Amino acid sequence: MTGGRLAIFCLFSVLCEIYGKDHVPVLIWNTKQVQEGVPAVSALQYINYGTFQAKYLAAFKPKNILLFLQDALSVEDLSSHASEFQHVRQWMEKSHALYLPNVENAAHLAHDLPSHGYNVVVLEPGVPAAGLDLKQEDNNLVVVKLPTTLTNPSRRRALQKADEVMQNVISKVGEKREFTVIFTGLKPSVEDHSEQYEDRIRVRVSRSLKAYYDDWPIGFHVGGCTMLYLHTNMTINYFRDNDTDTPYRTDIIDESKSSTNGTGDCTNRATIVIKYTDITIGDDHHAKASFEFTFQRKNLVWEFSSVESFSNTSIVYTLVSPDISGIPLGMSYSCTQKIYLRSNDTGSSISELVLNGIQMEPFSSNLGKFSNAWDCIGFFTVPIWASLLVTLLLVTILSVGMYMLSNIKTMDRFDDPKGQAIMVPATAE
Known part of the structure; x- marks a missing residue:
C-alpha cells in the first residue's frame, strides 16, 4: 500500500x-x-x-x-x-x-x-x-x-x-x-x-485515517500488532432447530460504520476489536456493537481461533471451516472463499458468522503492509489437477504415436527397370 x-x-x-x-x-x-x-x-x-x-x-x-x-x-x-x-x-x-x-x-x-x-x-x-x-x-x-x-x-x-x-x-x-x-x-x-x-478520538481513529488515505479501503483495520482486511461486509446467518441448510434470516454488518481497537499482549495472544456504531442486526438497532478477533501464537506459528460478538449479549463464534492454523510468523493469511464460524448458542436457534473474504496478520512489527500471504487455496486446485491430467493424456497419446511412427520399417531394395527383377522365393509347406 x-x-x-x-x-x-x-x-x-x-x-x-x-x-x-x-x-x-x-x-x-x-x-x-x-x-x-x-x-x-x-x-x-x-x-x-x-x-x-x-x-x-x-x-x-x-x-x-x-x-x-x-x-x-x-x-x-x-x-x-x-x-x-x-x-x-x-x-x-x-x-x-x-x-x-x-x-x-x-x-x-x-x-x-x-x-x-x-x-x-x-x-x-x-x-x-x-x-x-x-x-x-x-x-x-x-x-x-x-x-x-x-x-x-x-x-x-x-x-x-x-x-x-x-x-x-x-x-x-x-x-x-x-x-x-x-x-x-x-x-x-x-x-x-x-x-x-x-x-x-478512539472511535474516529480508523475512520479518519480511511477517509484521509485513499489506499486504505473500507474494511482495512489496524490495532495493536494486528492487521485485518475484510474484502466485503461480514454476514450473520440464523437457523432454526439445528437446520443449517437454509437460514431464515441473514444480517449484513456495514463496514462503513466501523472503527478499530487492538488489545492483547502481542506475545502469545493478540486480539483486534472492530467496533460498529448505529447498525441494525435482525430486528434490533444497536448504538454500539463490536467483534473481537482472537489469535494465538504457538512457538513459531500462529492460528486464528474465534470471534466474540458484543452487543446486547456476548456470543462466541468458533471456527468451522477452513482450518486456519500453522501459519508461520511473519506471514499473513489470505482467503477469498467464505470462512464459517459457528456460535455457541444453546437454544432452539443457532447463528453463523460468515467472513466473505479476508486477509489478516497478527504479531506484526510492520503495520500498514501485509507480509507474504499464506493462501487458503493450495496451488494444486481441482481445475489445475484437471488441466494437468488432460495435458498428461495428450502428451502420452502424442508420445505413443511418435514411437509407432519411428518403428515403421521400409523396403531396403527396389526393382531396377533395366536390370533383372527381384525374385522372392516362396517356400511351399
Whole structure:
C-alpha cells in the first residue's frame, strides 16, 4: 500500500494525542541499515526513556545520529497537516523506519548521549549546515533545533518550514556521513485529554485515517500488532432447530460504520476489536456493537481461533471451516472463499458468522503492509489437477504415436527397370 508507513505513523500519533500527556511520537529511520531484534510496538504502549534507548534505538546500532527537535509535536501536526511533511513521507517510504507512538522525554537524548562518547554539534535555527565539524573517528550527534511553531500564527506554514529545514540539513549532512535520523518533539502541542475527547478520538481513529488515505479501503483495520482486511461486509446467518441448510434470516454488518481497537499482549495472544456504531442486526438497532478477533501464537506459528460478538449479549463464534492454523510468523493469511464460524448458542436457534473474504496478520512489527500471504487455496486446485491430467493424456497419446511412427520399417531394395527383377522365393509347406 502506497503511503502505508505514513498512515501508521499518523495512527500512532493519534493514539499518542489521546494518551500522551508528557509523551510524544518518535520516528527513527536509516536509509541503509536494517534494524534487528526490535519487538512489536502496540499503539497503546507507553515507552519510558530507558526502554526507548536500550531496546529500540540500540537496534539501529547508530554511530552517527541526526536528531531533529521540534518545540511541540502531536496529532494535529501529523494527521491534519500530513501534506506539509512531504519529505518525511518520502523518507519513511524509502528507509528502514521504526515508529514509536508514546515515548517519554525522547528529547533527553541530546543531554544523555554525550556521556556515551558522542561528539555533540548543535544547529540552531538559521545556522547553515555546511560548516559542521564532524569528527572522523568518533560517534557524532547532530542536534537540529527546528524553527518554533508555537509562536507562528500559521501552524501549517510553520510545519512546512520545519519539513524544509529537515530536507536541507539531510541533503547536506547526509553527504558527509551515514546517519540514523530521529524526529521528535519536546512536548505535545495538543493538551486536551478529557475523557470525552479520548472516547471521541478512539472511535474516529480508523475512520479518519480511511477517509484521509485513499489506499486504505473500507474494511482495512489496524490495532495493536494486528492487521485485518475484510474484502466485503461480514454476514450473520440464523437457523432454526439445528437446520443449517437454509437460514431464515441473514444480517449484513456495514463496514462503513466501523472503527478499530487492538488489545492483547502481542506475545502469545493478540486480539483486534472492530467496533460498529448505529447498525441494525435482525430486528434490533444497536448504538454500539463490536467483534473481537482472537489469535494465538504457538512457538513459531500462529492460528486464528474465534470471534466474540458484543452487543446486547456476548456470543462466541468458533471456527468451522477452513482450518486456519500453522501459519508461520511473519506471514499473513489470505482467503477469498467464505470462512464459517459457528456460535455457541444453546437454544432452539443457532447463528453463523460468515467472513466473505479476508486477509489478516497478527504479531506484526510492520503495520500498514501485509507480509507474504499464506493462501487458503493450495496451488494444486481441482481445475489445475484437471488441466494437468488432460495435458498428461495428450502428451502420452502424442508420445505413443511418435514411437509407432519411428518403428515403421521400409523396403531396403527396389526393382531396377533395366536390370533383372527381384525374385522372392516362396517356400511351399
